[in-house]
Amino acid sequence: MAEAQNSPTLGSARAGGPPPVGSTTAGSIAVAAESTVATRMSAPPSFDVADFPVPHGREEEWRFTPLERLRGLHDGTAVAGGNGLKVEVQAPEGVTVEAVGRDDARLGKAGVPVDRVAAQAYSAFEKASVVTVPKETVLTEPIRIAVHGEGGTAFGHQVIELGAFAEAIVVIDHTGDAVLAANVDYLLGDGAKLTVVSVQDWDDKAVHVAQHNALVGRDASFKSVVVTFGGDVVRLHPRVRYAGPGGEAELFGLYLTDAGQHQEHRLLVDHNVPHCKSNVVYKGALQGDDAHAVWIGDVLIEAKAEGTDTYEMNRNLVLTDGARVDSVPNLEIETGEIVGAGHASATGRFDDEQLFYLMARGIPEQEARRLVVRGFFAELVQQIGLPDIEERLIAKIEEELEAAVA
Amino acid sequence: MATLEIRDLHVTVEAENATKEILKGVDLTVKQGETHAIMGPNGSGKSTLAYSLAGHPKYTITGGTVTLDGEDVLEMSVDERARAGLFLAMQYPVEVPGVSVSNFLRTSATAIRGEAPKLRTWVKEVKEAMQRLNIDPSFAERNVNEGFSGGEKKRHEILQLELLKPKVAVLDETDSGLDVDALRVVSEGVNRVRETGEVGTLLITHYTRILRYIKPDHVHVFSGGRIVESGGAELADKLENEGYEAYAKHDGVDTKGGASA
Numbered sequence: 001m002a003e004a005q006n007s008p009t010l011g012s013a014r015a016g017g018p019p020p021v022g023s024t025t026a027g028s029i030a031v032a033a034e035s036t037v038a039t040r041m042s043a044p045p046s047f048d049v050a051d052f053p054v055p056h057g058r059e060e061e062w063r064f065t066p067l068e069r070l071r072g073l074h075d076g077t078a079v080a081g082g083n084g085l086k087v088e089v090q091a092p093e094g095v096t097v098e099a100v101g102r103d104d105a106r107l108g109k110a111g112v113p114v115d116r117v118a119a120q121a122y123s124a125f126e127k128a129s130v131v132t133v134p135k136e137t138v139l140t141e142p143i144r145i146a147v148h149g150e151g152g153t154a155f156g157h158q159v160i161e162l163g164a165f166a167e168a169i170v171v172i173d174h175t176g177d178a179v180l181a182a183n184v185d186y187l188l189g190d191g192a193k194l195t196v197v198s199v200q201d202w203d204d205k206a207v208h209v210a211q212h213n214a215l216v217g218r219d220a221s222f223k224s225v226v227v228t229f230g231g232d233v234v235r236l237h238p239r240v241r242y243a244g245p246g247g248e249a250e251l252f253g254l255y256l257t258d259a260g261q262h263q264e265h266r267l268l269v270d271h272n273v274p275h276c277k278s279n280v281v282y283k284g285a286l287q288g289d290d291a292h293a294v295w296i297g298d299v300l301i302e303a304k305a306e307g308t309d310t311y312e313m314n315r316n317l318v319l320t321d322g323a324r325v326d327s328v329p330n331l332e333i334e335t336g337e338i339v340g341a342g343h344a345s346a347t348g349r350f351d352d353e354q355l356f357y358l359m360a361r362g363i364p365e366q367e368a369r370r371l372v373v374r375g376f377f378a379e380l381v382q383q384i385g386l387p388d389i390e391e392r393l394i395a396k397i398e399e400e401l402e403a404a405v406a
Numbered sequence: 407m408a409t410l411e412i413r414d415l416h417v418t419v420e421a422e423n424a425t426k427e428i429l430k431g432v433d434l435t436v437k438q439g440e441t442h443a444i445m446g447p448n449g450s451g452k453s454t455l456a457y458s459l460a461g462h463p464k465y466t467i468t469g470g471t472v473t474l475d476g477e478d479v480l481e482m483s484v485d486e487r488a489r490a491g492l493f494l495a496m497q498y499p500v501e502v503p504g505v506s507v508s509n510f511l512r513t514s515a516t517a518i519r520g521e522a523p524k525l526r527t528w529v530k531e532v533k534e535a536m537q538r539l540n541i542d543p544s545f546a547e548r549n550v551n552e553g554f555s556g557g558e559k560k561r562h563e564i565l566q567l568e569l570l571k572p573k574v575a576v577l578d579e580t581d582s583g584l585d586v587d588a589l590r591v592v593s594e595g596v597n598r599v600r601e602t603g604e605v606g607t608l609l610i611t612h613y614t615r616i617l618r619y620i621k622p623d624h625v626h627v628f629s630g631g632r633i634v635e636s637g638g639a640e641l642a643d644k645l646e647n648e649g650y651e652a653y654a655k656h657d658g659v660d661t662k663g664g665a666s667a
Contacts, residue, residue, distance in 0.1 A: 041495065245596075317504065348503045352463065356548075357500040360460050361519035362488035372514055375549075378502030 014321040018102050045112035049076070049123040052116035059117055064294040066262055068305065071153070071179045071207050071231050073117050080124060080181060082152030085178055088127065090144040093166075096138050099127040106130055106159050110185035111213025111239055118211040118237070119157045121181035128157035131170075135163025135189060140168040149178025149206060157183035160196070164189035164217070170196045182210040187219040190244065195223040197389055202230035202397070211237045216276070218244025226282075227386050227393060228263050229400055230257040235264040245275040245307075252281050254380055254393065255297075256400050257323065259288025266296040267312070271305035280312035284379045286323035287371050297329045297345075301338060308341035316347040317376045319369065370401055408438040408475055408491060408573035410459075410606060415470035416449075417458045428454040430631035431470070436574055439569035443609045443642065444615060445626030445652040452610045453497060455628075458579040460494040461487050461641045474574065489518055491573030495563040495580050502550040506530070509561070511569060518570050535568045537578040539595050557588035564595035574606040575599065593619030614646040629653040 001023055016237035039059040043052045053074045055062040060070070062074075089097045107128055114121040131143060145158070160170055166189065174180075188194050200208060216222045220243075228234050240249045249269060257263045268279040284293045297312045316325040329343035350372050358368035377397055381390050417429035428451045436442050446452050458465045459472060461484040472479040474490055482490060502510065511532060516522045523531070536543060539561045551559055560580055567575055577596065581589055597620060599605050609620060617625075618641070625641040626633045627650075634653055635641065 042425075125504060140429070150643075329621045350503075354502050355651060356462055357496070358510075358514075359484035360488055360494055360496075361514035363513055364483050364485050364517065365483075367513070367517070371509070372502060372504050374504075375506065375509060378504075 007081065025103055034360070039253060041114060041297065043116075045114045046119055047108060047122050047202040049116060049119040052119050052339045055116055058104055058361065061266070064264060064292075065235055066233060069207065069262065070117070070209065073120060073179065073181045073207065075197075076113070076120065078120075078153050078181070080126070080153055080155055083150040085154035085156065085180060086146075086148045086150070087156070088146045088148075088297065089129065089131060090146070091131060092139050092141040092143065094134060095143060095193050096130075096132045097141070098130045098132070099352045100130050101127065104128065104130065106161060106187065107157060107185070110159075110187050110215040111211070111241065113183060113211060114237070114239075115211045116209070117181050117235075117317075118183055121210075122157065123182050124155035125157045126155075129157060130159040130161065131167040133160075135161045136165045137163070138167040139169065141237070142171050145170065147172065147180075149174075149176040149180065151177050151204075151275075153179040154181075156180060157185075159185045159187065160181065160209070161187040162189055162192035162220075163193050165191040167193040167242045168195075171192065172196065172198045174198070174200045174202055174206075174208060179207045180209070182208075184212045184224065185212060186212070186214040188215065188217045188222055188243075188247075190218040190220060192217055192220045194221075195225070195386065196228040197225040197227065197384075197386070198236075200226075200228040200231055200234050200236075204230065204232060206231040207233045209233070209235045212239060214240045214242060214249065216237070216242045216247035219246035221250075222250040223250045223385075225389070226250065226253040227396075228253075228257075228265070229396065231261065231263070233262045233264075235262075235266070237266045237268075239268045239270070240278065240401040241270045242273045242276045245273050247273070247276040249276075249278045250280075250383075251278070252380060252383060253283070254377060255282075255284040255293060257284060257286040257291040257293045258400070259322075260290050262292045262294075264294040264296075266294075266298075268298040268300065271301040271308045271310065273307050273308035276305065276337055277308075278310045278312075281380055281383065282313070283315045283377060284325070285316075285317045285376060286325060288293075289322035291325075292326075294326045295328070295345075297343065299331045299341070299343070301331075301333045301335060301341060303334040306335055306337040306343065307339055308335075311340065311342045313344045315376070317350045318347060319373070347400070370398070372399065373401055408606060410434075410436040410479075410492075410574045410608075411469070411473045412459075414470040414471075415455075415458070415467070415472060418466045419454070419464060420466075424515075425466075428631055429458065432632055435606075435625065436608050438573060438606045439603045440624065441600060441607040441609060441620065441622045442624045442626060443611060443620075443622035444626050444628050444633075445611055445614070445642065445645055447653075450611065450628045451631040452612075453578055453583050454631075455495075456494055456576045456608075456610055459492060459576055460484060465608060467471055473665055485517065488570075488572075488625055489520075493567055493570060493572035493575045495560075495567055495575065495577045497579040497582060499551045499554075499559045499563055501552045503552060505629050507550055508546040510565065514566065515569055532569065535565055538568075538598070539565055540563060540591050540598050556583040557585065560584060560588065561595070564592050568595060569658075571599075571602075572605060574608065576608045576610065578610045579612060580609075581611055581613060587617060590619060591605050596620055614642050615623070617642045627653055
């Protein structure tokens with residue numbers, strides 16, 4: 001039998017209860033006396049892996065993750081090696097690409113590792129890659145970063161920094177087979193505009209655990225598009241903070257979870273300064289036995305963050321029996337002086353009755369499934385605003401569906 | 407001329423550890439241009455007949471034949487039946503998340519007609535059909551049946567009937583749950599399709615009320631999984647006056663609802 005459920009979060013105060021399957025909660029608000037987002041982590045943020053106990057799986061931040069499939073990334077037994085990881089950066093003129101050591105001041109400026117695997121990545125990487133777009137530079141071509149694995153284990157650190165009023169699109173492609181733990185920092189200067197598309201198109205065996213830290217400058221806008229198709233375990237943790245008022249963050253995510261895959265997306269938007277906006281939309285489709293998708297959407301509006309406007313949404317479409325979804329939206333509000341705050345989570349099933357209905361109108365079975373999935377993702381894909389990426393995503397979704405349905 | 411022939415149809419359904427026979431030998435012939443009303447009490451198997459014709463996987467055919475113009479319908483998959491010209495307007499139309507009405511209608515019309523309708527004429531065709539059924543244009547962008555009221559769902563079914571132009575349309579309790587205004591709009595839609603003379607209609611209903619709007623050529627009383635009496639439109643009047651009690655002896659079915667409304 002399929003299990004599709006929304007799970008409750010721990011913590012003393014939070015917005016809304018766990019919505020039942022197929023339902024939607026929106027706009028509920030609670031005022032937190034103390035941040036449960038921060039207190040429910042098992043250790044405070046740190047760059048040093050030794051500051052984190054080895055997780056056993058019952059911790060709030062690890063309770064959905066199959067630790068036994070992390071290939072030792074969480075307990076110190078994973079060692080960099082094998083064929084490593086090939087990282088190629090293709091940057092237009094005017095962009096600098098550097099390999100730097102752990103002492104570089106730009107590293108960790110956007111955020112500190114919050115769990116053991118992120119700290120492990122920080123403690124174990126050899127050289128960090130820093131890509132810099134100078135101030136007021138507006139790129140017309142995207143920066144492309146190709147990350148390709150051939151069976152090795154690797155720890156990475158990537159920094160992408162935009163100077164004031166710089167504008168750039170970055171496309172990060174993950175392919176092949178790898179065991180990878182990484183931190184990715186996005187530093188946006190005042191008025192900068194950054195769009196990052198991170199595609200996880202791994203082979204079936206890959207394990208990828210990463211923390212993304214964005215620090216959004218005054219009046220800057222950050223758009224993150226996370227697309228996860230492949231891998232055995234993919235666990236991404238995009239986090240956003242603001243360096244000044246007027247910042248905007250849009251976090252879009254799309255995942256297609258197949259049989260046996262664990263795909264986990266944990267988000268935190270920390271409204272730590274006034275008058276910033278955030279919008280989170282993640283959508284996933286699941287098919288096959290033991291396909292498991294986890295979405296944790298944390299939004300924290302700190303007491304000083306007056307004028308905040310935030311919304312987060314997660315939608316899941318369960319296409320077959322045997323798949324499981326855990327979707328946990330969590331909104332904490334420490335000030336009432338805000339423009340808006342809301343969240344919604346819903347998990348629906350594509351069931352035999354829907355299939356019968358479409359087929360009873362002459363639509364063949366495979367086309368009926370495609371119709372439903374395409375429609376489900378279309379709205380999100382259109383919001384990305386990059387035509388070539390949109391086309392590629394639609395083509396990729398079709399391809400994944402063909403492979404799975406056939 | 408298209409003809410749907412049902413011969414000695416037996417259908418079972420799996421119910422809690424037991425196989426239950428619902429249809430016990432149904433015989434019926436529906437020709438293009440004809441309208442047949444099948445009337446019967448709750449639980450008599452009317453809906454099972456409708457879903458069995460459409461090929462719902464819940465029902466198992468254990469005997470008999472169904473042919474459309476001589477072609478074996480029972481051998482066809484659900485979508486093949488629809489493409490062969492069978493249409494089922496459902497009593498409980500299903501919500502399909504993520505699929506807009508306009509996308510659904512076009513995909514369906516493309517499948518049924520064998521080629522994508524030309525966009526310009528198609529848009530006009532849909533718009534006009536929606537207008538005739540008092541369906542707000544904004545429906546085109548809503549997800550199929552999602553958040554539709556009962557009346558909206560039924561009008562949406564009849565919209566499909568008008569656009570897909572089947573050879574034989576089975577209307578499964580299309581009248582149930584409709585107020586008089588909605589019933590009139592829906593009936594007018596069905597009558598428009600009937601007036602083309604190109605569709606055979608099998609109208610399944612519990613109540614005689616809809617027969618004031620849609621005049622059947624033949625009325626059949628359904629009880630205990632088979633047709634127990636057939637006649638002309640006058641049989642509906644008899645049911646209106648006397649209810650289903652006279653037929654209760656065939657089966658221990660619920661006759662309390664009565665036929666009139």
